[in-house]
Amino acid sequence: MSVAAPFASVLDSLQDVSSIAIAVAAFAALFLLIEILERVR
């Protein structure tokens, strides 16, 4: 294992957090859309 490996894995984890954050934001927007569509008259 190279010296840089632990840092690389921390970086990887941070990147995964950003990926999950984008997905959570997208699904949250879609849940919100349900409420908006309900209000269309």
Added chain:
Amino acid sequence: MSAAGWIEIALYVAILTAITPLLGGYMTRVYRGELTIGFVERSIDALGGRREQDWKAYARSVLVFSAVFFGLLYLILRTQGIHPWNPEHLHSAPWDVAFNTTASFVTNTNWQYYAGETTMSNFSQMAGLAVQNFVSAAVGIAVAIALIRALASRSGHSLGNFYSDVIKTLVYVLLPISLLVGLFLVSQGVIQSLTAGPVASQEVIKELGTNGGGFFNVNSAHPFENPTWLSNFVELVLILAIPAALTSVYGRMVGNRRQGWAIYGAMLSLFVVAVIAVAIAESHSTPAMQAAGVSGFNMEGKEQRFGIASTALWVVVTTAASSGAVNGAMESLTALGGAVPMAEMQTGEVIFGGVGSGLYGMLMFAILGVFLSGLMVGRTPEFLGKKIEAREIKLTVFGTIGVPLLVLVTSALAIATEAGKRSIYDSGPNGWSETLYAYTSQANNNGSAFAGYTGFVQPAHAEQFGITFANVLGGLAMLFGRFLPLLAVLAIAGSLAGKRVAPVGAGTFRTDSPTFVVVLVGIVLIVALLTFVPALLLGPVVQGMTHQLF
């Protein structure tokens, strides 16, 4: 093209038309609850599948279900290094490629920036991607059934139960057909093993569920995925089998089979015109061939064992359905040959379309059709006896225009930014065509790739990396391209379910007549043309009008 080629196309249309009422009749029995197996019914009970859901509860279930599978798939793809059945010790793809791939398979798109054989372990293919091929297809079909129930409903606000619909689709429709046809594919030479790859099991649902994601990078051009003319033909039938059968389910469940045939007629007429256009276009040489002094058919990028007819048919079937599978190189098509699949996707994937999504997309156009026809003759628009009012029209417009807007905005961002340009391979109009095709394909949940455009660079002797802009933008395009129209459809269904049905009178505009088929085809074409012609002019049209090689 040879006479045999035209016969193949005619045979395909005949077989598709013949199986539509057969499979449609079977599926109708499934969703009416006439087919029951003990353990399936107990599973439905355990999941609370007997509880009736209004449109909001149904929509929330769709989102929760999809979000859970999003998390599971992402986890599988990012922990690939510690999984079994990874004989080549492949590492996980970078986070952004995994994000794009997860969004792609959860939304039934199967857009692939990666090459399967150099990126995915057998475990990821089986437990991750193949599972998603089943469940994402089941989600689309469930939503279409919910809309049909709303149209057939005489009172109340229930659309059924999402979990019940998904389980029934998986167990009674997708799994048995996959098992039977998977064995047939093995007999043709498609491989199925834990060492060389579980290809047949993935190939069959890839086609049946209009998913399209190949086990190998070259997809169904690879002889281990699609070895013979017969395997190719059967796979073609699989792709359109369920989208076509759902028109029959629709007709039967609303109590008038002619309604289903009218929708089928509109889809088929658009489809046949597209097949003829591609077949004729590919029977001519390209400017590059002419410059090289070569004449004859355009066989560049096509498999010798398939030839012009099977490739032209494949191009049109897979882009009419939202299947991204390919059996030849799309970028090697003639200018017109390449414009047709792009235009098919730009109709909103309603020429048969994806499993479920094709029918509910076309039914939104049908609602627009009765509204516009009603305006022209000065009558209150009705669809199947249900009054179409402002709320339904606003939701329909949102559902039909949302995805085209998404395509144009994402394509513009990708072509106008430095981050976006990193993904483009070709120069000139073909570079624009690559970009437009990529976001048309992703936002419409097709997955077909024109080649060239990339989000994942895998050099032979250096570290691989993803192009984050393309991966994230594409991933979001797929998620919103899937769920914006889907939620609009469920909202429309919720609105229509509670409406009383007016009796048919002398002033009723019939939606099961040839006149309505013409109206429907016209509306699909007008919406697509008004939205996309300027963009198409800059790409394939410019390329087709010049002899300059790009």
